[in-house]
Amino acid sequence: DKDLTKAVVGEAQKYPGEEKKVVDFYKNNPQMMENLKGIAFEDKVMNFVLNLCTKKIKKCTFDELFKSDKLSQEKDKIRKDSNLKKGKQNE
Incomplete structure (x- = not known):
């Protein structure tokens, strides 16, 4: 094969x-x-x-992208990770 x-x-x-x-x-x-x-x-x-699949580019905000309840956990994780990175950069 x-x-x-x-x-x-x-x-x-x-x-x-x-x-x-x-x-x-x-x-x-x-x-x-x-x-x-x-x-x-x-x-x-x-x-x-x-x-x-076809790709369609559409501008949206972070919140619009993760509006679905199914993605709420991912949204929270990304925000948490982002805040952690920002905190490290400010140190």
């Missing part, structure tokens, strides 16, 4: 000089190869979905 080969090569490239060991590791560990298959499939699905 071309996608699986690409995934193994991608993993091997993360470890310069150790590429052969990484490839051998995946060849000799079917369980890890299955994990990599899952990751490769996930990437393929994400690319497919992203290619179906």
Whole structure:
């Protein structure tokens, strides 16, 4: 499978000089190869979905962006993180 080969090569490239060991590791560990298959499939699905999407640029405020109740936790976390960073910069 071309996608699986690409995934193994991608993993091997993360470890310069150790590429052969990484490839051998995946060849000799079917369980890890299955994990990599899952990751490769996930990437393929994400690319497919992203290619179906269209991007529309719309200016909005921070509050407008996070108006949804579903995003309230994220909004609070971003504000908290932002305040922490501002506090460190002022020290």
